[in-house]
Amino acid sequence: MTGQLTSTGPERTGGGGRRPLRLVLNGRDRTVEAALGTLVVLLLVVAAATSETFFTPTNLTNLLKQMVTTGLLAFGMLVVILTGGIDLSVGSVVAFAGIVTAGLVSGLPIPLAMAVGIAAGIGFGLVNGVLVARFELAPFVVTLAALTTVRGLAFVYSDVPIAPDDPAFFTLGSAMVGPIPLTTVIMLVVFGAGGVFLSRTPAGRSIIAIGGNPETVRLAGINVRRHVVLAYTISGACAGLAGVILASRVGIAQPSVGVAFELDAIAACVIGGASLAGGRGTAKATLGGVLVLALINNLLNLYGVQSFWQQVLKGLIIIAVILVQRVNRVRT
Amino acid sequence: MTGQLTSTGPERTGGGGRRPLRLVLNGRDRTVEAALGTLVVLLLVVAAATSETFFTPTNLTNLLKQMVTTGLLAFGMLVVILTGGIDLSVGSVVAFAGIVTAGLVSGLPIPLAMAVGIAAGIGFGLVNGVLVARFELAPFVVTLAALTTVRGLAFVYSDVPIAPDDPAFFTLGSAMVGPIPLTTVIMLVVFGAGGVFLSRTPAGRSIIAIGGNPETVRLAGINVRRHVVLAYTISGACAGLAGVILASRVGIAQPSVGVAFELDAIAACVIGGASLAGGRGTAKATLGGVLVLALINNLLNLYGVQSFWQQVLKGLIIIAVILVQRVNRVRT
Amino acid sequence: MSLELRGVHKDYGGVEVLHGVDLVGRPGEVLAVVGANGAGKSTLIKILAGAERMSAGEMWLDGKRIEPRSPHDAHAHGIRTVHQELSLVPELSVTENLLMGNFPRRAGLIDWAAAHRRAAALLTTIGFGAINPRTVAGRLSVARQQMVEIAKALVGDPRVLVLDEPSAVLAGSDLDSLFALVRRLTDRGVLVVYVSHRLAEVLDLATSIVVVKDGRVVGTTTPAETTEDELIRLMAGRRLAQIYPDRRGAPGAPRLTVTGLRRPNEFRDVSFTLHAGEVVGLFGLVGSGRSELARCVFGAVRAAAGEVRVAGGGGDFRSPAEAIAAGLALVTEDRKRTGLVLGLTVRDNIALTTLRRDTRGGLIDRSRQRGQVSTMVERLGIQPARCASMPVVQLSGGNQQKAVLAKWLLVEPRVLILDEPTRGVDMATRVEIYRIIDDLARSGLSVLLISSDLTEVLGASDRVLVMRQGRLTADLPADRSTEDEVLAYAIEERT
Amino acid sequence: DSGGSGGSGGDGSYTIGVANFMLSGPYFSGMDKAIAAQAKKKGNVEVVSTDANGDAAKLAANVEDLLSKNVDAVIISGGPLESAPAALNAIKAAGKPVVLVDRKFQTGEYTSWIGPDNKAIGVQNGEFLAEKLPGGGKVAIIKGGPADNSIGLARTDGVKSVLTGKPGITLVEAPDFGNWGSDGGLTVMESLLATHADLAAVFCENDAMCLGAQRAIADAGRDKQIIIAGVDGQAEALKAILDGTNYLVTGLNDADIIGSLGLDRAVEILGGATTEKDTVVPSPRVTKENAAQYLDPKGDF
Numbered sequence A, B: 001m002t003g004q005l006t007s008t009g010p011e012r013t014g015g016g017g018r019r020p021l022r023l024v025l026n027g028r029d030r031t032v033e034a035a036l037g038t039l040v041v042l043l044l045v046v047a048a049a050t051s052e053t054f055f056t057p058t059n060l061t062n063l064l065k066q067m068v069t070t071g072l073l074a075f076g077m078l079v080v081i082l083t084g085g086i087d088l089s090v091g092s093v094v095a096f097a098g099i100v101t102a103g104l105v106s107g108l109p110i111p112l113a114m115a116v117g118i119a120a121g122i123g124f125g126l127v128n129g130v131l132v133a134r135f136e137l138a139p140f141v142v143t144l145a146a147l148t149t150v151r152g153l154a155f156v157y158s159d160v161p162i163a164p165d166d167p168a169f170f171t172l173g174s175a176m177v178g179p180i181p182l183t184t185v186i187m188l189v190v191f192g193a194g195g196v197f198l199s200r201t202p203a204g205r206s207i208i209a210i211g212g213n214p215e216t217v218r219l220a221g222i223n224v225r226r227h228v229v230l231a232y233t234i235s236g237a238c239a240g241l242a243g244v245i246l247a248s249r250v251g252i253a254q255p256s257v258g259v260a261f262e263l264d265a266i267a268a269c270v271i272g273g274a275s276l277a278g279g280r281g282t283a284k285a286t287l288g289g290v291l292v293l294a295l296i297n298n299l300l301n302l303y304g305v306q307s308f309w310q311q312v313l314k315g316l317i318i319i320a321v322i323l324v325q326r327v328n329r330v331r332t
Numbered sequence C: 001m002s003l004e005l006r007g008v009h010k011d012y013g014g015v016e017v018l019h020g021v022d023l024v025g026r027p028g029e030v031l032a033v034v035g036a037n038g039a040g041k042s043t044l045i046k047i048l049a050g051a052e053r054m055s056a057g058e059m060w061l062d063g064k065r066i067e068p069r070s071p072h073d074a075h076a077h078g079i080r081t082v083h084q085e086l087s088l089v090p091e092l093s094v095t096e097n098l099l100m101g102n103f104p105r106r107a108g109l110i111d112w113a114a115a116h117r118r119a120a121a122l123l124t125t126i127g128f129g130a131i132n133p134r135t136v137a138g139r140l141s142v143a144r145q146q147m148v149e150i151a152k153a154l155v156g157d158p159r160v161l162v163l164d165e166p167s168a169v170l171a172g173s174d175l176d177s178l179f180a181l182v183r184r185l186t187d188r189g190v191l192v193v194y195v196s197h198r199l200a201e202v203l204d205l206a207t208s209i210v211v212v213k214d215g216r217v218v219g220t221t222t223p224a225e226t227t228e229d230e231l232i233r234l235m236a237g238r239r240l241a242q243i244y245p246d247r248r249g250a251p252g253a254p255r256l257t258v259t260g261l262r263r264p265n266e267f268r269d270v271s272f273t274l275h276a277g278e279v280v281g282l283f284g285l286v287g288s289g290r291s292e293l294a295r296c297v298f299g300a301v302r303a304a305a306g307e308v309r310v311a312g313g314g315g316d317f318r319s320p321a322e323a324i325a326a327g328l329a330l331v332t333e334d335r336k337r338t339g340l341v342l343g344l345t346v347r348d349n350i351a352l353t354t355l356r357r358d359t360r361g362g363l364i365d366r367s368r369q370r371g372q373v374s375t376m377v378e379r380l381g382i383q384p385a386r387c388a389s390m391p392v393v394q395l396s397g398g399n400q401q402k403a404v405l406a407k408w409l410l411v412e413p414r415v416l417i418l419d420e421p422t423r424g425v426d427m428a429t430r431v432e433i434y435r436i437i438d439d440l441a442r443s444g445l446s447v448l449l450i451s452s453d454l455t456e457v458l459g460a461s462d463r464v465l466v467m468r469q470g471r472l473t474a475d476l477p478a479d480r481s482t483e484d485e486v487l488a489y490a491i492e493e494r495t
Numbered sequence D: 001d002s003g004g005s006g007g008s009g010g011d012g013s014y015t016i017g018v019a020n021f022m023l024s025g026p027y028f029s030g031m032d033k034a035i036a037a038q039a040k041k042k043g044n045v046e047v048v049s050t051d052a053n054g055d056a057a058k059l060a061a062n063v064e065d066l067l068s069k070n071v072d073a074v075i076i077s078g079g080p081l082e083s084a085p086a087a088l089n090a091i092k093a094a095g096k097p098v099v100l101v102d103r104k105f106q107t108g109e110y111t112s113w114i115g116p117d118n119k120a121i122g123v124q125n126g127e128f129l130a131e132k133l134p135g136g137g138k139v140a141i142i143k144g145g146p147a148d149n150s151i152g153l154a155r156t157d158g159v160k161s162v163l164t165g166k167p168g169i170t171l172v173e174a175p176d177f178g179n180w181g182s183d184g185g186l187t188v189m190e191s192l193l194a195t196h197a198d199l200a201a202v203f204c205e206n207d208a209m210c211l212g213a214q215r216a217i218a219d220a221g222r223d224k225q226i227i228i229a230g231v232d233g234q235a236e237a238l239k240a241i242l243d244g245t246n247y248l249v250t251g252l253n254d255a256d257i258i259g260s261l262g263l264d265r266a267v268e269i270l271g272g273a274t275t276e277k278d279t280v281v282p283s284p285r286v287t288k289e290n291a292a293q294y295l296d297p298k299g300d301f
Ligand SMILES: Nc1ncnc2c1ncn2[C@@H]1O[C@H](COP(=O)(O)OP(=O)(O)OP(=O)(O)O)[C@@H](O)[C@H]1O
Pocket: A007, A008, A009, A010, C012, C017, C035, C036, C037, C038, C039, C040, C041, C042, C043, C044, C383, C384, C394, C395, C396, C397, C398, C399, C424, C426
């Protein structure tokens, strides 16, 4: 193992002399991952100690199921965030992909209908990517406009929810692989493959480097635009997949679903240590962020905290978590 | 007049050889303002030519009234964006300030109740600012957590709407100053004073400079943290004011009001040429952005465009507008 | 007004980079600090500036012990610093950058007219009157920005002015203005602490010279008592036998041909040819358009007219990717903005140009990548030697420059364009870079060496092209031309 | 920790889970509170309430959570949700009864439903407006929002079924939605007032929007010309009706009543009683004459 302990960058404020240490191994920031791991373990211990229900199979299955949508969106979001961008449109894409898939089920074989839903997500991602990369528009505004337009299109496609009759439509959302929901397995596969993509492929490394300094990457002979488009397309694909899975799980597709989903996805990335300025973040830590959010929700529910207080606490807990991350980490 | 025409910086992409000129006067980018002015005039001409209703006094008054909430939020948002930050919590603060004010009206004199509502906004802004400036947390996440927590608090305060009996509660929201609604006058005063604040006071200049390069500002002996806190506090104050005005205008305060208001405020800033990276943007151009958004909404309504299609078009128009801005402007 | 450092230590997370530095400077003195890349000069200066705090040691000013905790503290003591890295707010006007925090006010509001007047007056008194104070700082050339940076440090009439490599981005008349300014300041009793790798300039300007090596002071001397060779020996710990390599033989076949190249407002009618095995210098004053020309040849920006051809490899590149595929490489002049991805490790930076080549079966072959990077780190002597998984920002300036060079050598180019490759690089390393250039040329590479350093251009090249206001004005044999001759072609004709 | 581990012992004490689709609307939080209040009144019934925050998947998960806590029955307050097959399937699989309140789902199996007849409310409002506008006039319709379609549509359809073809009466639908809130009602009404100078009445799919519309009308100084008809019986609307303003009528759709009936129904089913499957709660026409009897100052809605 060739790790090394390095100090933080020059402190930005004239504070005292203490400097946290950070462990960088192969260029990956293990401190964030370690802090996140500790946090997850801590939450699990608290959960086990304070709630009888937590470690029941039903609850654990619930927990696994509840992670899927945020998880899929968070991976796509991570890829976009790594380029230094953001994708606010994912919630609307979830709605569009779901309603289109449900609408097509009556005429098409289910897998094909689902493929069309995912393809729609890819299409929207592509458009976002081209507007950001080719026309150099601010990602925040492009995807904000897409949030509005795609939501509108979902309603134009069908302003009433669509519930397919064919029970096979529910299979994807309700099947189990041993003790684990199929949808969770799909999400884990996305994170696994996505992790390899980001750390071991030229495209993944390029996306990360672009977030650090796009001009340097362009001059190194890498097609920056194409990689930015790829990033938004991946996000669109993840949102499309999440939409299809959600519709199948709920058994009905609604054009109004997914409002504010982007916020949880972004929160998961940031809890996982990703920098919104781009260039920093890993798939593994983002999955950790997703797990932390799911645990918070699950615990607040198990404790029977009243809904509005849940919201109050959720915000405060997110602040607490990133505050702890902050102490453990360092700005470059 | 001592303006100068300078060529653009090195182009970042390998596009054609044409370089647009830009007019910089006293460090202000007149090209954006000119483009925006043209756009507003164009929209007005189109409106006048295609809708008989547009130039009726009722419609113009509507237009003026309907700008107020987005306008106030957009000014606060601009100040935060100038520092390189963002404030996602404004919609929730609108709800909280409104419901608290309405709740207090029964026990307090109305102006005092309203002052408390605005003070609540200031308080939330202060907390956001301290978390961003003192604890160096990412603005996006801090204000996202605040969005959740403050919304929860609004519901905790009252999960049902509150409608004060005293008709004087409506005065602020419905009084007219000549042909212009009082609330519009207040908004214009905020933009006027805010414009002077940003262009002519040391604090305003410091906020802009912080968005450009915080380290340099710190080296100049300026307290960066205090100015960042000030920026979020201004945004909180604007949101508080907007919440009080909205409650007075509707006559009923609802804890659920204001969802996604932040998005319109951000869109207005960007249409007005503000850079989400900080350091660039003016009060005047932001007001232009607010006007453009209001005109788009108003026209889509006058034409009787059906709601879902309004959403579809609104997103597309925003893209078109910033695309035009893009062609007229240049990235530094 | 003497400034004294006693036994200054500095460590970064356990790694000590300064091991007890002593230093004395007196009013009216130019105290030069010289040393190899990574010796600790910038660290020392950051301590003086209050930007970093020493781990141990003392700092005395006028017989009083001071401990600046922040740059603002240092300003209060009359110590102003111009750092190696530019730090203007690019969106704001020159006036605003100069007067930040100190605006003239009327009725509580900033009086802009008065502010511009004050800024203009300041620029004029220090000899930088050519800069329009209303310009947005980010639109000035790097040289002009550096001048604004210096002007800014002078706003509060400092007693100690610290300059970290101020001349690295200056040339010609700008450099003369800087020297004149330094002399005027010392006449007024200001202590100037001056860091530079340009030893000739140090010998010309300094009143005393401190040599730093590996975080220690290894010599204190004066220009009268020392020579350039002696300084290099102290800095490097060894004598440099020869700075520039021997002349190479006759060049080979044409390799890169540029004909009638033009970009509006930048350069026009540029035609030249590079041959195999040839090093061609491109000299010009700052702002003459050399960098833009290089970017254009490399496909980073499009030409409005003209042609670029590479023998056996296409031309008229529409992107850097195409240029690289044809065998071109460009080491850009601004390593922070266009050379490095600062958040990534040294390895990820160096491997950036060869990602595809290092891929096997869709995945990056990490061991191959590691091997290539460590070969380069060794070949170029990048310090510290085990830096591959360090974030590249933690390297000293000169070592960062070497990392950029390493990245481009890995693509094994046939034509190498170097834009100010020795800017901020110490003498010993320069000699290494000249040797590397020579090796490459001898193995058949064509090199275009853009530089504002006349001696370097003449010493390291076979031929020198001169650019003036966007036009090539001369093509001179390096061994038969003098510095004055070259300069004459570069300087604007006054009409 | 409120895990009801016991279930229906012979003692008649039950734990009942409530799955709210969203609580962020006065109607829905009123419903939730009415259910809890009725349980308290009964004494031996415990209620576990959840909120899906408008997320259908979360509703399904919440139902699963409730089932894992072994509740005896589930009440679903589906809000603007058309159906929740996954939730219903899970409850069915667990063999527990499920009572729907307010919203009857379009698909899936449920044990019992208690709610209003929305079309009838609309018809009733239409008839009222026809009476009040004997000489005809222009009637504007403000709709709530998309996902609510069947409820909103039914109300609007009811109004239209009466007014369409009535001599002298014309109908205009606002192009954008009021989103079921007072602020939305206000802005939509403002636009309507600008485009239609000659409105005689406005119907909103709920009271919250009407309250906003009423302000817009007052601000425009048109409160003498335009009358207002709503749905729900929200306290502020009842007050406005009582005060003799231009808010003339609403169709009662009381969350308090539906909520408490819903809990009663669940307990009856658990007690083994045979009950009606679908129960329509009557929606009396509320005007100045009878508004006082529905205005409960301590009520939750
Ligand atoms: N933030 C940091 N963390 C760790 N090491 C650092 C940091 N900053 C500088 N160093 C190390 O301290 C040493 C001295 O660096 P410094 O920048 O002072 O050198 P320098 O003499 O200015 O070199 P150059 O001539 O290349 O600018 C180098 O080895 C460098 O890698």
